[in-house]
Amino acid sequence: MHSLPPLTALSAFFVACHAGSYTAAAKELYITHGAVSRHIQVVEKWFGVNLFIKQGQRRVPTPYALTLARELGGALDTLSDIALRYGNGGRNNVFNVSVPTTLSLKWLLPRLDDFYGRYPQANLQISSANTEQLHIIGHYDLLIRREPSMTEYSAIPFLQDTHCLMASPDLLARYSIKTVEDIVACPRIETLTRPGHWNQWLEAAGVKKTPVNGSRRYDHFHVSLHAMLEGIGIGLGPVNTLSAEIVRGNLVPLFPDIRIAPCHYHALTPVGVQKTLLHQAFEDWLVTQGCA
Known part of the structure; x- marks a missing residue:
């Protein structure tokens, strides 16, 4: 394992960059100004650079810090997504789905009451993707796309x-x-x-x-x-x-x-992913709805 700064300190640094000051970060994190300062010191010591400079009565992030925060944001999003999907042994039952905008609004959403009627404990998180975003994979449990062009995904056709x-x-x-x-x-x-x-x-x-x-x-x-x-x-x-x-x-x-x-919609799942019961149920439901 590579040496990493403490996650708590990284989170405080990230929030402070977006909030623009220690005081604003302290309010957002519900900790003291001093606690934010100590977290930033840990991160600065680990990276070996000053990440905040004094501007008037407050400390603001340097251009270097803002660039670092942008890159760090993607990593923290990934960790947050993993924690959400696998936390508590997977019992949170959150299922993230990416769907083309029109199919989501006009085909999927009008039918979702039927799915929730069958699986009332399911917690679906639907993200719509327009044409420019269809190539973006993101951290989803399942993607719905027109053609199964991504070889690293298994595909189940469900709608012609x-x-x-x-x-x-x-x-x-x-x-x-x-x-x-x-x-x-x-x-x-x-x-x-x-x-x-x-x-x-x-x-x-x-x-x-x-x-x-x-x-x-x-x-x-x-x-x-x-x-x-x-x-x-x-x-x-x-x-x-x-x-x-x-x-x-x-x-x-x-x-x-x-x-x-003519077009065909497919349910795409990353190859090697262990499907949960909710995942399998949603795929089966898509196929049933597509046939209907």
């Missing part, structure tokens, strides 16, 4: 989906859409992170006409979805993911036989 054209009742009240050619007169919603979907659909539908109305472009699909629900335009959406909105009548599939961009 395809995209079709959709519109809100409000938009359909303003535009008459009887044939696929009528689409060219409607405002179209596009998502920058899902390029090519509209061209795929127009080709599959055999539409040769040039669209008359312009495009409304958004960066992420959950923003595009909100625009669709508000009746701003017609868009392409995943049918199974948005099934709750379709059942409620908030979205109406148009020409549902024309489907594009």
Whole structure:
């Protein structure tokens, strides 16, 4: 084992850096100003540098200390996560799941009452991930992703989906859409992170006409979805993911036989991780919900 400064002293140093002073750190940690000072002295002695300088009546972190605190933060987060998941012999029953934003909001959350009804003692911690964050692994017990591209994870497929054209009742009240050619007169919603979907659909539908109305472009699909629900335009959406909105009548599939961009969602678990009973139950529940 490498020699390490005491964890209590490191924690006090980290808080003092973020709080900006010994006094603020003492209030946050519920200890005395002197105790914070002694912890900082331990860390300074271990690293061999002065980490705080006097500024007026208080001591503030040096640029070196702030850089050290940033790197230390990741290590402390990892320790905190391990302690949370493995503390008390794992009896805390916390299960951390990372889910793409739209799937979390529109597919997973509407169904979670069913899971809690079956496992009332479960404590799920759901973190949503947008397109730029999908590659971030983090410290999760399970990740839900479209494709099992990460080889260090075991994958369980649970949901297949395809995209079709959709519109809100409000938009359909303003535009008459009887044939696929009528689409060219409607405002179209596009998502920058899902390029090519509209061209795929127009080709599959055999539409040769040039669209008359312009495009409304958004960066992420959950923003595009909100625009669709508000009746701003017609868009392409995943049918199974948005099934709750379709059942409620908030979205109406148009020409549902024309489907594009098939995708598969998988439950990913780090290879070698010993799955808990809650972990296995959640995976089984995902598969059951996906089949339904």
